[in-house]
Amino acid sequence: MRKIGVFVCHCGLNIAGTVDVKRVAERCAEIPGVVHSEDYSYMCSDPGQNLIAEAIEEKDLEGIVVAACSPTMHEPTFRAAAEAAGLNPYQVQMANIREQCSWVHPDDEEEATRKAEGIVGAAVEKVRRDEPLVPHEIPITKKAMVVGGGITGMQAALDIADAGYPVILVEREATIGGRMAQLSETFPTLDCASCILTPKMAEVGRHPLIELMAYSEVEEVSGSVGNFRVRVRQKPTYVDWDACMGCMQCQQQCPSEVESEFERGLGTKKAIGVDFPQAIPNRPKIDPEHCAHLRGDFCWLCSRSCPVDAIDYEQEERIVEEEVGAIVLSTGYDMLPQEVLGEYGYGKYPDVIDSMAFERMKSSSGPTGGEIRRPSDGEIPKEVVFIQCAGSRDPDKGQSYCSKICCMYTAKHATLYHHSVPDGQAYIFYTDVRAGGKGYEEFVQRTVEEDNALYLRGRVSRVYPEGDKILVKGVDTLSDENVEIHADLVVLATAVTPRTDAREMARIFNVGTDEHGFLNEAHIKLRPVETTTPGVYVAGAVRGPRDISDAAAEASGAASKVAMLLSREEMETDPLIAEVDEGDCSGCLWCVAACPFDAIEEKYLTRRVGDREVSRRVVEVNVGVCQGCGACTVACRDGAMNLKGYKDEQILAEVESICLIAGSQQ
Amino acid sequence: MKLTRHGLHSEMIEKIERISGEEISKCYQCGKCSAGCPVAQEMGTLPHRVVRHLQLGQDERAFEAEAVWFCTSCHTCESRCPKGFDLSRVMEALRAVLLRRGEAPVRPEDLPAELFAAAPQQAIVSCYRKYVS
Amino acid sequence: MSDSWQPTIVAFACQWCTYAGADLAGTSRIPYPPSVRVIKVPCSARVDPSFVIRAFQRGADGVLVSGCHPGDCHYMEGNYLTRRRFSLAKPFMSYLGLEPGRVRVEWISAAEGQRFAEIVREMTGDIRALGPNRKMRERL
Amino acid sequence: MKYGYYPGCTLHQQAEEFDVTTRESARALGIELEELDSWQCCGAVFPLATDAVINLAAPFRALAAAYEAGVELVTVCAGCLNVLRRTNNLVQNDDETRDKLVDFVEEDYAGEGRVHHLLELLRDEVGFESVSERTKRDLNGLRIAPYYGCLLLRPPDEMEFDDAEDPQILENMLAGIGAHPVSYPLRMDCCGAYLPIGELEERRNRAAVAVMRSASAAGAEAIVTSCPLCAHNLEQCAQDVPGAEMLPVLYFSQVLAYALGLDADSCGLEPDGLHAGVCEKIGIGEVK
Ligand SMILES: Cc1cc2nc3c(=O)[nH]c(=O)nc-3n(C[C@H](O)[C@H](O)[C@H](O)COP(=O)(O)OP(=O)(O)OC[C@H]3O[C@@H](n4cnc5c(N)ncnc54)[C@H](O)[C@@H]3O)c2cc1C
Ligand SMILES: Cc1cc2nc3c(=O)[nH]c(=O)nc-3n(C[C@H](O)[C@H](O)[C@H](O)COP(=O)(O)OP(=O)(O)OC[C@H]3O[C@@H](n4cnc5c(N)ncnc54)[C@H](O)[C@@H]3O)c2cc1C
Ligand code: SF4
Numbered sequence A: 001m002r003k004i005g006v007f008v009c010h011c012g013l014n015i016a017g018t019v020d021v022k023r024v025a026e027r028c029a030e031i032p033g034v035v036h037s038e039d040y041s042y043m044c045s046d047p048g049q050n051l052i053a054e055a056i057e058e059k060d061l062e063g064i065v066v067a068a069c070s071p072t073m074h075e076p077t078f079r080a081a082a083e084a085a086g087l088n089p090y091q092v093q094m095a096n097i098r099e100q101c102s103w104v105h106p107d108d109e110e111e112a113t114r115k116a117e118g119i120v121g122a123a124v125e126k127v128r129r130d131e132p133l134v135p136h137e138i139p140i141t142k143k144a145m146v147v148g149g150g151i152t153g154m155q156a157a158l159d160i161a162d163a164g165y166p167v168i169l170v171e172r173e174a175t176i177g178g179r180m181a182q183l184s185e186t187f188p189t190l191d192c193a194s195c196i197l198t199p200k201m202a203e204v205g206r207h208p209l210i211e212l213m214a215y216s217e218v219e220e221v222s223g224s225v226g227n228f229r230v231r232v233r234q235k236p237t238y239v240d241w242d243a244c245m246g247c248m249q250c251q252q253q254c255p256s257e258v259e260s261e262f263e264r265g266l267g268t269k270k271a272i273g274v275d276f277p278q279a280i281p282n283r284p285k286i287d288p289e290h291c292a293h294l295r296g297d298f299c300w301l302c303s304r305s306c307p308v309d310a311i312d313y314e315q316e317e318r319i320v321e322e323e324v325g326a327i328v329l330s331t332g333y334d335m336l337p338q339e340v341l342g343e344y345g346y347g348k349y350p351d352v353i354d355s356m357a358f359e360r361m362k363s364s365s366g367p368t369g370g371e372i373r374r375p376s377d378g379e380i381p382k383e384v385v386f387i388q389c390a391g392s393r394d395p396d397k398g399q400s401y402c403s404k405i406c407c408m409y410t411a412k413h414a415t416l417y418h419h420s421v422p423d424g425q426a427y428i429f430y431t432d433v434r435a436g437g438k439g440y441e442e443f444v445q446r447t448v449e450e451d452n453a454l455y456l457r458g459r460v461s462r463v464y465p466e467g468d469k470i471l472v473k474g475v476d477t478l479s480d481e482n483v484e485i486h487a488d489l490v491v492l493a494t495a496v497t498p499r500t501d502a503r504e505m506a507r508i509f510n511v512g513t514d515e516h517g518f519l520n521e522a523h524i525k526l527r528p529v530e531t532t533t534p535g536v537y538v539a540g541a542v543r544g545p546r547d548i549s550d551a552a553a554e555a556s557g558a559a560s561k562v563a564m565l566l567s568r569e570e571m572e573t574d575p576l577i578a579e580v581d582e583g584d585c586s587g588c589l590w591c592v593a594a595c596p597f598d599a600i601e602e603k604y605l606t607r608r609v610g611d612r613e614v615s616r617r618v619v620e621v622n623v624g625v626c627q628g629c630g631a632c633t634v635a636c637r638d639g640a641m642n643l644k645g646y647k648d649e650q651i652l653a654e655v656e657s658i659c660l661i662a663g664s665q666q
Numbered sequence B: 001m002k003l004t005r006h007g008l009h010s011e012m013i014e015k016i017e018r019i020s021g022e023e024i025s026k027c028y029q030c031g032k033c034s035a036g037c038p039v040a041q042e043m044g045t046l047p048h049r050v051v052r053h054l055q056l057g058q059d060e061r062a063f064e065a066e067a068v069w070f071c072t073s074c075h076t077c078e079s080r081c082p083k084g085f086d087l088s089r090v091m092e093a094l095r096a097v098l099l100r101r102g103e104a105p106v107r108p109e110d111l112p113a114e115l116f117a118a119a120p121q122q123a124i125v126s127c128y129r130k131y132v133s
Numbered sequence C: 001m002s003d004s005w006q007p008t009i010v011a012f013a014c015q016w017c018t019y020a021g022a023d024l025a026g027t028s029r030i031p032y033p034p035s036v037r038v039i040k041v042p043c044s045a046r047v048d049p050s051f052v053i054r055a056f057q058r059g060a061d062g063v064l065v066s067g068c069h070p071g072d073c074h075y076m077e078g079n080y081l082t083r084r085r086f087s088l089a090k091p092f093m094s095y096l097g098l099e100p101g102r103v104r105v106e107w108i109s110a111a112e113g114q115r116f117a118e119i120v121r122e123m124t125g126d127i128r129a130l131g132p133n134r135k136m137r138e139r140l
Numbered sequence D: 001m002k003y004g005y006y007p008g009c010t011l012h013q014q015a016e017e018f019d020v021t022t023r024e025s026a027r028a029l030g031i032e033l034e035e036l037d038s039w040q041c042c043g044a045v046f047p048l049a050t051d052a053v054i055n056l057a058a059p060f061r062a063l064a065a066a067y068e069a070g071v072e073l074v075t076v077c078a079g080c081l082n083v084l085r086r087t088n089n090l091v092q093n094d095d096e097t098r099d100k101l102v103d104f105v106e107e108d109y110a111g112e113g114r115v116h117h118l119l120e121l122l123r124d125e126v127g128f129e130s131v132s133e134r135t136k137r138d139l140n141g142l143r144i145a146p147y148y149g150c151l152l153l154r155p156p157d158e159m160e161f162d163d164a165e166d167p168q169i170l171e172n173m174l175a176g177i178g179a180h181p182v183s184y185p186l187r188m189d190c191c192g193a194y195l196p197i198g199e200l201e202e203r204r205n206r207a208a209v210a211v212m213r214s215a216s217a218a219g220a221e222a223i224v225t226s227c228p229l230c231a232h233n234l235e236q237c238a239q240d241v242p243g244a245e246m247l248p249v250l251y252f253s254q255v256l257a258y259a260l261g262l263d264a265d266s267c268g269l270e271p272d273g274l275h276a277g278v279c280e281k282i283g284i285g286e287v288k
């Protein structure tokens, strides 16, 4: 029988004023196995801790109970003291006779003392069954992966790399930059997007610790925090990027011109080339759907024009396996297809465009060279109607949430419009103006007061052409008047949506999504960039609508979490986790279904029976992933799964002790 | 109501801005003025709504509002307006335009003599000021 | 049963919420009857319905199982599991002859010291009215 | 110290008691008020239209004359104070308007002068404590509701008379002379005096009635004001509106002068008329 020591604290009069601590210590001494029991005024004081250390050493204690305050107060103190005296810190139990006894039963010394006896007794039974435990140590691969190379991913990659850790940046498109690369000028300061983005892209491109895997997608992830194995699919570009010098001769020669998604339908691109001139890596790719050669026609123009013979029509996709310790997901957002709102006529009338198209128009490298022109006839529009919340805050037809950025970018659009067409008029239909951010409200006010935008509180119900104008029928609820505007151009502030493949991504990386498909954080307020999968982080618009400043802040937040993780050689995990007895395990996998963290994996045990190999399914707990909740233990009908520190027999022993002592006291 | 850029920035709107010294666009329609206006309940059209009509270029709607004449120039709106917008001046500008057009709602000569017999000098002068000058 | 009879209530308390709530009742000096003995568990999902039955077999008069409010589980969904498990287990317990008032599953957050005290008060009163748990001991 | 006194039209006509008690109070407190030689009506309302420069001529002339005479102006009429002070601000701050006025009135004045309300002098120069020491009569805790109205307080950044949302100057003065100032929510609200006239006039009464009701509900026995227009309006409406509460309305200077020793009759307090209740409370009936 293990030798147990009990130490009852007076906590001055906090405990001793109500509980007869001497009696508690005496009664405990009578429990079998308790070889030491004493009381003292302040157990947590240095002399108190010394008493404990001396007793452990002198009496070779194999478990101690400190009957004192709540474990949230001093459990670490007493565990450290025990460890210093040579006892395993997990063989220390606290019996909470202050918060849960003396303080709540001040008027009944007898009852409080009885209760204290019960509490301490249960703790003795528990500690008697405590095994010495040591934290698991997991080696860490000191390398990170960032998935998605928009502003968020770039910022995160740079921060991690600047902390000294190698980073692989996986980007689905042929260039990094994300949505920000499409923007013209950015609120709230109106600095030009490419002026602040291009240098960052270049920095990513040349950082010695950042390995850029463009035109690539993650296929599969296995392993766990500290040691993920990631399979990345590199799609064929049909250009040997190592040989290519980025001269873009090929792009100039290519005869196949197609509508450019990057230009939001306002411009075209070639079947070979880059989306925009500042692309990083600055290498062309062939779009196989539109390349004449790849569709079986006769065309070798790019290949013939290439001075270094880099075109490779035969190129095939490659699968690359990488090992990383931590992963940041920053794959950003999409926009609601506006065809959903048929009443606005997007897609039907060329002069109804979405906000991203407006950005492209205003971009000096865009299809109109930065001039605002009607797509239908190239005229400069004099009356422009902006419709906010187009598909946002619209649980019926669009998205139920507020897209958060459109109020601000619409104000920006109206401002930019006024700067380019001073005698034009911008009308903005809005539901509310949401401008919570540093300088944001002031920006909106300037848009009204200095840049002449007329805000109309209400939505538009219908848009249709009338002559060469577009008739916009809306309402101004402030004046209770229906409003008609004969507009030259209508701009829809389209709802931000999750990437169409977000749920698939979430599945690959084992993170949750909300009902819309935005990735979930571990805790929306206090762990905003962590996910419930240790080692996987989220940042930026992949979590929900965000502007650049929020996205960049989260990127740095996630990067610092990654750096924190990678800064350690090994990762210590709490030993109070689940443990399977393979002998008892029947392989039913009930525990797997119960585990909220996917910490349990199946595995097969093979055994030789005579000359046959029999294999049997059991499970294994991933120590890096298990959080120690114990849900699996209850699910296991075979009693094979147990939780260290909270084993079935320990809890049952507590139950029995409580009932026994209470019974004896009646 | 049809909105056009010319209508929004009509001569009349500019004139009202000139006379009042206030930029009509500054008001963001929070309604605090109306909430505190001591005579709002009499006005029919609340004070902030008068401003809204002007913002939409609907000056005639503003001129029609009885509010223009009910306004007592008490400055309650102005002293509490979060945007520092002086609505009492806009009301005065509207009255001024109407008076200059000869469109006073009452002519002083039509007023009952008893009124003047009892009223203090100050009341008589301000009454003339409101309806004549 | 006299008012002075002190029933024995075993409370399984999730360490993140209810255990901290019980501590808060203490730091706020909110008195409640000394009937309850708390067993700390990492999550309410660690509580096996068989623990509850064992308590009654050994003479407990009541059992409280308590964790974070739904949606607030430290482990995300542990308390949903608890809710499901106990909604299945409760009919079985009444089949064994336990009066409904003896087992309660409650959500008590770390901020709800007052609520913890109230629930203990309520349970103690209810169980006093029911009297000691004889049936279970006799039956099993 | 000697001040130029600007009584304003109304004090010379319907509100003589205001004028008399103002002069007597000032005398009793050692403030020398000398009426300006030639003053004209200030126009009663400050012109809010920026192009109504002509309406500024009269107050400008008064301001210039006082400056010429080397005195600072004192007035008690809220309307006059409002017009004079705001005109002075405008002259100080708006060069264009000033130049027009200088040309028009042919006085070279740039807003150097100052305009005071008598109460401000009592507060800032004499001190309410010292006023209190000089009282000769007890007001017996008469429950008085001070009524500010619009013109003293607004626009606040121009008038700088007192805290526009919680003024205390009348309260402090009243407490100093032994009255009991009653606080009530509508004391800074407009009485509606500048409302339309004629057929629409009835509606204005609601504003004034509300003020009266608010004061009465707070237990006041009388209202004091510093504005003849308010005084008229409050009394008038209470008479016009059937069932309206009716409190006597006095000028603040009437109670001040009485406390400082002026006889009731000169103070315009009428024990037999509207002021009966007030007079009884402060013992005027008994003295007679
Ligand atoms: C019209 C408009 C105007 C705006 N104007 C402003 C403004 O003025 N100021 C401002 O602060 N914000 C503005 N924004 C918001 C801004 O665009 C976002 O805040 C920002 O782009 C978010 O960056 P991100 O990196 O999180 O996402 P993204 O920019 O979407 O980047 C995500 C990246 O991940 C890549 N990716 C996606 N899926 C995968 C995958 N499966 N594998 C690998 N890579 C993948 C994408 O190709 C992309 O490069 C505007 C937005 C719109 C729509
Ligand atoms: C009424 C109200 C309700 C809210 N409700 C919510 C809500 O429901 N959900 C939500 O997400 N947010 C809510 N918030 C916002 C929330 O309060 C803040 O987001 C949060 O408190 C910000 O935390 P902080 O640490 O940045 O600042 P603070 O909480 O202000 O902490 C700053 C600390 O710094 C200390 N300090 C200050 N100056 C010095 C100095 N010179 N030297 C040393 N120490 C100093 C202060 O004493 C303080 O402890 C609410 C805010 C308010 C006002
Ligand atoms: S082969 Fe394809 S990509 Fe090359 S030039 Fe021809 S069409 Fe363009």
Ligand code: SF4
Binding pocket: A239, A243, A244, A245, A246, A247, A248, A249, A250, A251, A284, A305, A306, A307, A308, A309, A310, A311
């Ligand atoms: S022509 Fe050749 S070297 Fe030049 S960009 Fe094209 S592939 Fe690269």
Ligand code: SF4
Binding pocket: A388, A389, A390, A392, A393, A401, A402, A403, A404, A405, A406, A407, A408, A431, A432, A433, A434, A493
């Ligand atoms: S940010 Fe503004 S425009 Fe966008 S959905 Fe929210 S309220 Fe509507």
Ligand code: SF4
Binding pocket: A436
């Ligand atoms: S200031 Fe506060 S209450 Fe007002 S809009 Fe902003 S967030 Fe809302």
Ligand code: SF4
Binding pocket: A577, A578, A594, A595, A596, A597, A598, A599, A600, A621, A625, A626, A627, A628, A629, A630, A631, A632, A633, A643
């Ligand atoms: S203890 Fe919780 S986290 Fe760990 S394996 Fe079991 S269910 Fe999963």
Ligand code: SF4
Binding pocket: A580, A584, A585, A586, A587, A588, A589, A590, A591, A592, A618, A619, A635, A636, A637, A638, A639, A640, A641
């Ligand atoms: S529930 Fe138990 S028996 Fe079934 S697989 Fe899990 S550990 Fe094995």
Ligand code: SF4
Binding pocket: B026, B027, B028, B029, B030, B031, B032, B033, B034, B048, B051, B077, B080, B081, B082, B083, B084, B085, B087
């Ligand atoms: S208070 Fe000011 S901003 Fe608000 S509605 Fe009135 S005038 Fe406009």
Ligand code: SF4
Binding pocket: B033, B036, B037, B038, B039, B040, B047, B070, B071, B072, B073, B074, B075, B076, B077, B078, B087, B088, B091, D190
């Ligand atoms: S100034 Fe006119 S509009 Fe403003 S609060 Fe007074 S009465 Fe109302």
